[in-house]
Amino acid sequence: MADLISLKEIKRHYDVGGELVRALDGIDLTINHNEYISIMGPSGSGKSTLMNMIGCLDTPTEGVYEFEGELVHEMDDNQLASIRNRKIGFVFQTFNLLPKATALRNVEVPLIYANMAKNDRIEKAKKALIAVGLEERMHHKPNELSGGQRQRVAIARALVNDPSIILADEPTGNLDSKSGIEIMKILDKLHHAGNTIILVTHEEYIAEHADRTINLFDGKIKEDRQTKKRKRVVT
Amino acid sequence: MISLFWENLRISLGSIFGNKSRSILTALGIVIGVLSVTLMGTLISGLDRTFEKSMSFLARDVLIISRMDWFGGDMDWWELRNRPRIKEDYVEQLREKSQFVAAVAPMAERGGSIIRGDKRIDTRFFGTTPEYMATNESADVITGRYFTDGENRSGARVMVIGGDVADALFPDEDPIDKYVKIGSHKFRVVGILKKQGKFMGMFSLDNQAVLPFGTYQRLFSRRGWMNVRVKVNTDNYDEAKEEIYGVMRQLRGLKPLEKDDFAINQSATMEAQYKAIKLAIGGTGLFITALSLIVGGIGIMNIMFVSVKERTKEIGVRKALGATQSMILGQFLMEAVLICLIAGLVGMGLAGGLSLLINQFFPSSMPVGLAIGSIILSVVIGIVSGLVPSYQAARLDPIDALRYE
Numbered sequence: 001m002a003d004l005i006s007l008k009e010i011k012r013h014y015d016v017g018g019e020l021v022r023a024l025d026g027i028d029l030t031i032n033h034n035e036y037i038s039i040m041g042p043s044g045s046g047k048s049t050l051m052n053m054i055g056c057l058d059t060p061t062e063g064v065y066e067f068e069g070e071l072v073h074e075m076d077d078n079q080l081a082s083i084r085n086r087k088i089g090f091v092f093q094t095f096n097l098l099p100k101a102t103a104l105r106n107v108e109v110p111l112i113y114a115n116m117a118k119n120d121r122i123e124k125a126k127k128a129l130i131a132v133g134l135e136e137r138m139h140h141k142p143n144e145l146s147g148g149q150r151q152r153v154a155i156a157r158a159l160v161n162d163p164s165i166i167l168a169d170e171p172t173g174n175l176d177s178k179s180g181i182e183i184m185k186i187l188d189k190l191h192h193a194g195n196t197i198i199l200v201t202h203e204e205y206i207a208e209h210a211d212r213t214i215n216l217f218d219g220k221i222k223e224d225r226q227t228k229k230r231k232r233v234v235t
Numbered sequence: 236m237i238s239l240f241w242e243n244l245r246i247s248l249g250s251i252f253g254n255k256s257r258s259i260l261t262a263l264g265i266v267i268g269v270l271s272v273t274l275m276g277t278l279i280s281g282l283d284r285t286f287e288k289s290m291s292f293l294a295r296d297v298l299i300i301s302r303m304d305w306f307g308g309d310m311d312w313w314e315l316r317n318r319p320r321i322k323e324d325y326v327e328q329l330r331e332k333s334q335f336v337a338a339v340a341p342m343a344e345r346g347g348s349i350i351r352g353d354k355r356i357d358t359r360f361f362g363t364t365p366e367y368m369a370t371n372e373s374a375d376v377i378t379g380r381y382f383t384d385g386e387n388r389s390g391a392r393v394m395v396i397g398g399d400v401a402d403a404l405f406p407d408e409d410p411i412d413k414y415v416k417i418g419s420h421k422f423r424v425v426g427i428l429k430k431q432g433k434f435m436g437m438f439s440l441d442n443q444a445v446l447p448f449g450t451y452q453r454l455f456s457r458r459g460w461m462n463v464r465v466k467v468n469t470d471n472y473d474e475a476k477e478e479i480y481g482v483m484r485q486l487r488g489l490k491p492l493e494k495d496d497f498a499i500n501q502s503a504t505m506e507a508q509y510k511a512i513k514l515a516i517g518g519t520g521l522f523i524t525a526l527s528l529i530v531g532g533i534g535i536m537n538i539m540f541v542s543v544k545e546r547t548k549e550i551g552v553r554k555a556l557g558a559t560q561s562m563i564l565g566q567f568l569m570e571a572v573l574i575c576l577i578a579g580l581v582g583m584g585l586a587g588g589l590s591l592l593i594n595q596f597f598p599s600s601m602p603v604g605l606a607i608g609s610i611i612l613s614v615v616i617g618i619v620s621g622l623v624p625s626y627q628a629a630r631l632d633p634i635d636a637l638r639y640e
């Protein structure tokens with residue numbers, strides 16, 4: 001019995017001009033707190049679709065999805081928005097920061113939707129930015145930051161609402177390898193501090209940071225293996 | 236929800252001022268619409284107040300018997316021309332035959348110039364009796380006196396002048412007991428009338444002079460206009476008017492089937508006419524204004540569709556971070572309302588400025604209710620024209636939105 005996420009027989013089908021695309025075709029998966037998982041697989045194998053499913057951006061065509069005991073597959077749009085806001089932190093390949101807002105304001109956004117008072121909000125956002133080593137860049141806008149720094153702002157934004165899980169779809173895909181390694185160090189640190197992390201990657205050396213690697217092929221799990229011993233962190 | 240409100244306000248301001256020229260062009264339609272609404276309203280309310288003020292000199296209980304209707308009627312002009320003149324002895328006949336006459340006075344009127352040394356003024360002068368004062372509540376002598384019955388009977392060369400005439404001919408001396416001339420006739424000024432201002436803001440009621448009726452008749456005989464002013468002694472104006480009609484038909488010697496060859500005018504006829512004009516102006520104005528506001532609203536809707544399209548990715552990100560549909564809806568609705576509100580305020584400001592300018596020529600000032608109304612109107616236009624684009628934004632699928640390039 002999983003204590004965080006359980007997917008049973010999850011299917012996600014698309015009807016593209018009369019032809020059925022099985023982006024996810026029967027996924028069974030359980031994830032526990034403080035796991036560090038990498039998802040790999042060829043292009044088009046359904047990695048992003050699975051991440052969106054876990055992140056409650058998408059709902060399954062078929063199957064049962066339980067998140068901390070809540071039945072996600074039965075939720076309406078407002079409930080999905082709420083669970084995304086409270087329990088999930090997204091990190092995107094293309095950063096997806098709001099271009100006109102400073103780093104600090106970008107990190108504040110999830111807290112605004114959580115209706116947090118201004119002072120608490122700023123304090124929390126600053127803490128998150130300090131956690132990713134950006135205390136010097138809080139008042140910079142995205143176009144004044146390097147790619148690696150932008151992704152660190154995105155990570156700060158993902159973790160600012162103390163989510164149950166951080167989802168990163170190819171977080172290093174748009175970065176040079178040096179910046180990529182920096183980002184991975186931050187994710188390692190976050191995992192070490194007790195966070196649950198799932199990341200999608202094409203790179204073996206990135207995947208090696210995780211404790212468990214899932215291989216997708218044609219919308220199915222081809223392989224799911226523990227690569228390191230899970231280390232429980234006492235907080 | 237407070238923090239969300241400020242965030243939405245901030246986003247909207249950022250979006251509006253981030254695309255300045257686009258926002259200005261979009262808002263222009265609303266600016267023009269609100270400008271014309273408020274200006275129209277301001278003018279009409281100015282017209283209303285002027286009319287009411289002007290009407291006070293034509294009290295409701297005063298009937299004015301003339302050859303012609305003030306407002307045309309359906310008579311042919313030659314028929315009107317051939318109407319016999321109003322005779323001065325109607326005054327005494329009316330007093331005798333009507334039970335509703337409180338006061339009655341003849342009013343002979345013509346234009347001409349009054350001269351004092353090297354100064355002159357083109358004006359209108361009236362020949363009337365001392366009883367005129369009793370038929371006109373707003374006529375009042377503030378300096379000097381009115382002429383007497385004796386002066387009237389003897390045809391004394393005395394004159395009571397309006398404020399404008401006093402100002403023009405006696406800029407720095409007291410006019411009382413000074414002499415002025417009409418043509419070759421010399422008059423002594425005995426009194427000055429209280430100022431009344433302009434009628435409908437157009438012509439001054441103070442540019443006039445009043446002479447004894449006897450004097451007027453002797454010097455100017457039958458030239459000019461002749462009316463009879465009757466102040467009635469009852470609140471039942473219709474009944475009084477009806478009776479005086481009968482008396483007048485009798486005085487004119489009209490047979491039962493013959494048409495009237497005189498008219499009884501009163502402020503009510505003017506009021507009715509005024510209302511018709513106001514309705515016409517207001518109706519046309521409203522139509523044009525509504526049209527410009529609709530065009531303005533379409534402009535806002537269009538730009539909101541563009542804004543939603545441009546920010547599709549941002550909408551996706553916001554949804555991923557936990558924004559609900561209503562939060563996104565609120566964000567875009569706020570933007571539409573804000574553009575309209577700013578445009579409305581600008582339009583109102585322009586209307587206020589213009590009405591100050593117009594006020595130099597014609598009394599006009601913006602009523603508070605109108606100002607509040609046009610602000611509410613702007614907000615309503617913002618909501619109506621922003622609703623569909625905002626709803627579209629709110630309903631976007633988060634994944635599709637995130638994928639959008």
Ligand SMILES: Nc1ncnc2c1ncn2[C@@H]1O[C@H](COP(=O)(O)OP(=O)(O)OP(=O)(O)O)[C@@H](O)[C@H]1O
Nearest residue numbers: 014016021022023042043044045046047048049050
């Ligand atoms: N909205 C959609 N409509 C139709 N088909 C879709 C849609 N989204 C995804 N698919 C299809 O689902 C399959 C899985 O797509 P997905 O984006 O999950 O792949 P991926 O593993 O993330 O690939 P990549 O490594 O290139 O990012 C693909 O065949 C894709 O064409």
Ligand SMILES: [Mg+2]
Nearest residue numbers: 047048049169
């Ligand atoms: Mg992908």
